[in-house]
């Protein structure tokens with residue numbers, strides 16, 4: 001990819017890739033039609049392939065059958081990016097920085113919900129502690145997306161959501177998904 005300077009998104013003391021660089025990677029990867037076509041698709045559940053992300057980042061190609069989603073979760077201290085390579089994904093996110101530890105339930109303010117539809121070729125980068133859920137709301141069409149995280153995910157916190165109340169349900173560690 002081009003070496004043109006982009007406004008660096010700081011990642012603290014780490015010299016790892018920026019969120020902009022991760023977005024660049026997922027965009028380039030999604031344009032690799034042979035790679036995207038190599039992902040097995042299963043109508044019963046999500047499928048994935050681990051990819052080599054830039055600069056030691058963790059990257060995945062994920063297939064989403066109609067009606068599947070992640071549930072609410074965050075990525076702890078990792079920054080990341082994802083981009084829809086096929087189909088359409090919906091992202092619901094919170095425009096607030098939540099405390100990372102020391103709570104089981106939080107009542108969310110009324111004005112922090114955000115929703116965005118990401119059609120093929122559209123993606124987004126996100127910073128630390130980004131809380132979201134990603135869904136394929138289509139009744140008929142698979143979606144495929146590319147994801148990259150840096151540092152490699154140390155943990156994923158999973159939440160349930162009832163109205164305005166977010167509840168921490170589970171913390172997953174890498175051994176749970178690798």
Ligand SMILES: [Fe+2]
Nearest residue numbers: 073074075132
């Ligand atoms: Fe996520």
